[in-house]
Amino acid sequence: ISLCLFLPHSDPERGWDRSRVKGLLANLITVSDVSYSTGLEVVAGGKLYNVVVDTEVTGKKLLEKGELKRRYTIIPLNKISARTLNDSVVNTAKSLVRYNTRSTNRHTYTHTPTTHTPYALPPSHTPY
Numbered sequence: 001i002s003l004c005l006f007l008p009h010s011d012p013e014r015g016w017d018r019s020r021v022k023g024l025l026a027n028l029i030t031v032s033d034v035s036y037s038t039g040l041e042v043v044a045g046g047k048l049y050n051v052v053v054d055t056e057v058t059g060k061k062l063l064e065k066g067e068l069k070r071r072y073t074i075i076p077l078n079k080i081s082a083r084t085l086n087d088s089v090v091n092t093a094k095s096l097v098r099y100n101t102r103s104t105n106r107h108t109y110t111h112t113p114t115t116h117t118p119y120a121l122p123p124s125h126t127p128y
Contacts (some may be wrong), residue, residue: 005026005027007051007068007072008068009021009067010066010067012061012062012065013061013065019054020053020058021052021053022051022052022053022077023051024048024050024051025050025051029048029097030097031096032095032096033096040097049072049073050074051075052077053074053077054076054077056074056078056079058076059076062074
């Protein structure tokens with residue numbers, strides 16, 4: 001998935017470090033073969049529109065003072081955990097999507113509670 005989605009928000013405080021807000025999950029994933037895009041969209045669903053941030057503190061500030069134009073679910077990277085699958089499922093998913101190992105947990109979270117393969121599609125491109 002390579003969508004051009006925008007997250008309109010204001011800096012919650014003076015001197016705000018914008019790298020703390022990673023962006024919409026859909027913008028952080030790249031599918032290696034476009035024929036798998038629909039499967040990823042079906043499995044991830046609305047979670048593709050969740051906002052990934054570095055910590056829950058960042059998420060709270062963004063929600064309270066970021067002047068978001070609509071409701072968003074915030075995914076703080078420091079608070080999520082991953083469920084694991086057997087190696088064959090994980091290897092299949094890895095072959096379909098390029099990813100950065102530093103952020104695997106956020107994408108495993110995104111694809112739960114689906115039990116069909118591949119639900120733990122790892123992330124690919126991260127802007128940080």
